[in-house]
Amino acid sequence: MRLKLLLFTCVLLCALRTNAQQELISIPRGSGKVEIPFEYVNNFIVVRIVFNKIFPLKFIFDTGAENTILTRKEITDLLMVDYQREISIFGSDLTTELKAYVAPGISLEFGEHLQISSQAILVMKEDYFRFEEYAGIEVHGILGADILRRFVIHIDYRRQKIIFQDPSKFSPASVRNYRNIPVEFSRHKPYFNLPASIRADQSSEVKLLMDTGASLALLLYTHSDSLLQLPPELIRTTIGHGIGGTIDGYVGRTAKIKIDEMELNNVVTNFHDVAEQYVIDSTFLNNRNGIMGNVILQRFNIVIDYVREDVYLKPNKNFSQTFKFDRSGMSIIATGDNLNKFVVLNIVKDSPAFEADIRKGDEIKVLNGVPANLRGLENILRFLQKKPGKKVRLLIKRGEEKIRKELRLRDLI
Structure with missing residues (x-):
């Protein structure tokens, strides 16, 4: 069932701090951009990297994750990485506390022309993902905002290409056919504030994390706003699995959500019913109401300018597709x-x-x-x-x- 989404958004309890002056980025000087192919599998963007010039690995491209994460500690153990310290993070169920290590001095290569050296990443103490079971492919980690924030990122879902561009080489005039969507950045992660009608007769504004690490259309936290009323037709079920455990709730449809003047209807929506007393301090979630994932985002060509904190969208040929959902149970x-x-x-x-x-x-x-x-x-x-x-x-x-x-x-x- 398509309910088995995965959410790779982690919330740090202890911030990962790196020395930006020691990090080295190698990118072609002429065009200032590198085009990287990706696999699009079960509504996940999966990129290939070479880890520390030795291991070819697959990482989820995740705008909703604050940090880059390796889930297989045995890899850094083999490389005899000297971990700096242990920290805690919350999993995507928002209640489970997990352990990770800070690993400094990591090298990541994307394709032939983009290399990032001396990068500090997180290494999970255990492999909490179980990603293979739920997506059917092997993945070794998450590529997060600590790396993406250095670039202007272009995502083309239909061609399955990502462009990493030097911000100094980017001009908004180059995306004049795109819509500049009002957005808020917090901890280098983009958030939309959008009008939504969960029921046809009710409308409210929702704050949504733009999350390419989520294989869903829309997820809303039912505790986050008293105005968020559940739709009349719902399924009570386990709506997903992410770092740290299963996610329980409901599945229904949101009647309408608008992005600028672009309207999406009958959007399959997961409602996460975490009890409020178990939710971590809302400042860690930036007071958001939920998540917008790839099943919506794949309907656009996307440009994220992390330096200027702008997001540009252009509808593609997927825009008018209906939102499908499992019909078997x-x-x-x-x-x-x-x-x-x-x-x-x-x-x-x-x-x-x-x-x-x-x-x-x-x-x-x-x-x-x-x-x-x-x-x-x-x-x-x-x-x-x-x-x-x-x-x-x-x-x-x-x-x-x-x-x-x-x-x-x-x-x-």
Whole structure:
């Protein structure tokens, strides 16, 4: 189920301080820009880097994370990195306190022409991500605002390219066809203040973190504003998993949200119902109401000028696409050594999967005649978003028994 979003926004309890004078950036002088390809997998931007000139790794490109994070401590252990100190962060569930180490002197290379040396990053004490299970690919960390803030960043979702540009080489005139969207930066992270109608008959302004580390459209914290009323049609479920644990709440649709004069309708929205007494000091969240993720952001070409604190958007051909949501009622994860086993993690009550007696722990072996290991997780999830009435035939494994199941997809929200 598409509910299994991941949120890679961490909140620091102890600030990571680096000596900017020691950090070295190598970028071509002529154009002052470097174009980097990325993979777009399950609504995540994944970039390839070379870590300390040795290890080829994959990192999530994350405008919602304050710091660059390595999740695999065994890598820096092999390099015998001298950790400076241990610090605490909160996970994306906003309640779980996690431990990380500050690792100085790290080198990161992007493509052939962009290198950042002597960078301090965070290294997680344990791998809290479980990213492979929920996205079906291997990822080793997060590329955060501590690196992105040095550049003007151009994101082209359709061409799957990111341009890192020297701010001194950038002119707003070069993006004259874009809209300059009012934005607020805090700790080098961009926030939108936008009018939204969660219900068609009710409107309020919401403050949203612009978060390319979230594979969702929209997430709202239900505790953050008494005016944020839940829509009439909701599913109670586990809405995701991020650093530190699962995220419980509801899924529904926001009737309308406006970005400048651009309007998006019937937006699939996750409502996070963390009890207020468990939420950390709101200053760490910059008093935001929620998150805008890639399922909205992918509808634009984006330019983020970190130095001048400007964001420019231009609608692309994805803009008018409807917001799709799972129609089966199943949450599915990828497991196994090669991530080629697909296991049901959760079932929504009274959904087609529930009525077909599909259960948590069932392994999907075949989907409509095609072995699941040939489809991959992303293809399976997209298949379960097909039109209402679509017949889904499954061969599942439950313990040692193989069972055939059949269901028909229908709208759940």
